[in-house]
Amino acid sequence: MVDFAGWSMPIHYGSQLEEHKQVRCEAGVFDVSHMTIVDVEGADAEPYLRSLLANDVARLDVLGRALYSGMLNENGGVIDDLIVYRMAFGFRVVSNCATREKDLAWMRSIAGSFILEINERPDLSILAVHGPASIDRVCKLLDSDSAEAVRNLGNFRGQMLDQWFIARTGYTGEKGLEIILPDKDVAGLWDQLLSHGVNPIGLGARDTLRLEAGMNLYGHDMDESISPIAANMAFSIAWDPLERDFVGRKAITAHLEQQRQGHFPELAGLVLEQRGVLREGQRVITENGDGIITSGSFSPTLKHSIALARIPVNSENCQVEMRGKLVAVRKVRPNFVRFGKKVFE
Amino acid sequence: MSKFPDDLKYAKSHEWVKVDENGVATIGISSHAQSALGDIVFVELPETGTTVNAKDEVAVVESVKAASDVYSPVSGEVIEVNELLEDEPETVNVSPYENGWFYKLQLNDEAELDELMYADAYAEHCDDE
Numbered sequence: 076m077v078d079f080a081g082w083s084m085p086i087h088y089g090s091q092l093e094e095h096k097q098v099r100c101e102a103g104v105f106d107v108s109h110m111t112i113v114d115v116e117g118a119d120a121e122p123y124l125r126s127l128l129a130n131d132v133a134r135l136d137v138l139g140r141a142l143y144s145g146m147l148n149e150n151g152g153v154i155d156d157l158i159v160y161r162m163a164f165g166f167r168v169v170s171n172c173a174t175r176e177k178d179l180a181w182m183r184s185i186a187g188s189f190i191l192e193i194n195e196r197p198d199l200s201i202l203a204v205h206g207p208a209s210i211d212r213v214c215k216l217l218d219s220d221s222a223e224a225v226r227n228l229g230n231f232r233g234q235m236l237d238q239w240f241i242a243r244t245g246y247t248g249e250k251g252l253e254i255i256l257p258d259k260d261v262a263g264l265w266d267q268l269l270s271h272g273v274n275p276i277g278l279g280a281r282d283t284l285r286l287e288a289g290m291n292l293y294g295h296d297m298d299e300s301i302s303p304i305a306a307n308m309a310f311s312i313a314w315d316p317l318e319r320d321f322v323g324r325k326a327i328t329a330h331l332e333q334q335r336q337g338h339f340p341e342l343a344g345l346v347l348e349q350r351g352v353l354r355e356g357q358r359v360i361t362e363n364g365d366g367i368i369t370s371g372s373f374s375p376t377l378k379h380s381i382a383l384a385r386i387p388v389n390s391e392n393c394q395v396e397m398r399g400k401l402v403a404v405r406k407v408r409p410n411f412v413r414f415g416k417k418v419f420e
Numbered sequence: 421m422s423k424f425p426d427d428l429k430y431a432k433s434h435e436w437v438k439v440d441e442n443g444v445a446t447i448g449i450s451s452h453a454q455s456a457l458g459d460i461v462f463v464e465l466p467e468t469g470t471t472v473n474a475k476d477e478v479a480v481v482e483s484v485k486a487a488s489d490v491y492s493p494v495s496g497e498v499i500e501v502n503e504l505l506e507d508e509p510e511t512v513n514v515s516p517y518e519n520g521w522f523y524k525l526q527l528n529d530e531a532e533l534d535e536l537m538y539a540d541a542y543a544e545h546c547d548d549e
Contacts, residue, residue: 087458279484351462352461352462354487
């Protein structure tokens with residue numbers, strides 16, 4: 076067990092590698108109740124979030140639909156990354172744990188004259204159930220109408236089922252669900268899942284799964300000093316409509332232009348096919364200058380090491396300084412494994 | 421009864437050594453070390469024929485968590501390495517004292533064994549860490 080921003084959490088329940096495999100091949104459950112849940116309600120909830128977030132909640136055309144976004148400061152640094160869902164009452168934002176206080180303070184500071192309420196929901200827990208068999212196994216625990224509704228959910232879609240909110244979102248690159256439910260229900264659901272072949276998965280496998288999926292970890296791959304442009308988050312920035320003036324827009328517009336001219340870093344994927352493990356903090360040497368590994372690990376699916384690294388844009392020849400030696404690595408798109416399969420060339 | 425095998429001697433840096441009647445020392449890492457490292461994914465072993473000194477870095481263990489140096493607890497010439505670990509490094513987690521040994525060397529100086537700990541002292545050392 077480790078202390079994770081005040082939460083006592085398991086790195087693994089036995090073997091990190093076994094847990095990783097369980098999610099890629101079958102189904103596992105993560106207790107991610109440490110994540111911050113904030114409900115935004117009120118007449119101005121939508122214009123407020125359109126001003127707060129780099130992605131555009133106006134794109135959430137139906138109830139339950141989700142999108143991933145960065146929340147930026149004026150300099151274009153990433154205050155946090157989050158998922159926002161459109162709900163009947165407004166919007167639900169799920170952000171990181173270690174960033175809880177600063178996120179809430181920032182969200183309140185931007186609220187200004189918008190008419191809305193920002194309500195943290197410490198009364199809710201989250202279980203993430205992921206893996207090829209995950210949806211079937213969750214559906215076995217639900218009544219037939221609910222099971223039908225869950226089976227019909229598209230990716231990044233969710234639905235309220237009585238007190239539970241169930242959505243097809245996650246952090247593993249596998250099919251799966253995130254279930255947001257009252258604290259009083261969570262232990263019961265956890266036990267039921269475990270008795271239906273859904274094994275518990277710790278933080279260690281959560282990290283290797285998300286890294287294989289090329290998903291960022293806040294505080295490692297980006298933070299308040301890093302632009303989303305340098306963190307492979309361009310896909311989550313809604314540039315249109317042009318008149319939407321979200322916090323940080325001016326700064327990251329400039330970053331994008333600098334990157335186009337070859338003067339701004341990018342977050343790339345690195346692959347080491349020989350023995351050794353790339354680790355966070357290792358220096359990357361390229362023909363355009365130095366970069367740094369922001370996340371690195373052994374990939375249990377690929378059986379070799381992979382990493383995310385912030386390096387000068389358009390660099391092709393990358394070497395990593397590992398334990399005093401320079402080792403050549405291959406640069407790839409930062410997306411390594413989806414649905415159990417290798418996805419880079 | 422110690423939680424570590426009584427027939428081995430241990431280094432502070434968590435290697436174990438076992439010496440047979442011909443002065444051949446087998447070296448591995450303790451169950452405490454493998455457990456602290458977590459799942460082991462690569463082991464880099466010394467080359468057969470190299471001469472190592474006590475406290476030299478001779479091997480590297482990479483786990484999902486971290487890379488760790490292995491220091492030779494004694495001096496001598498490496499006469500055999502455990503090639504099984506190339507393909508099945510997880511053997512170190514499963515069987516740290518039997519199938520998960522690292523290398524064998526022909527011992528130069530038996531007196532070096534006196535510098536190492538017996539199981540009880542090693543258990544105390546682990547508790548103190």
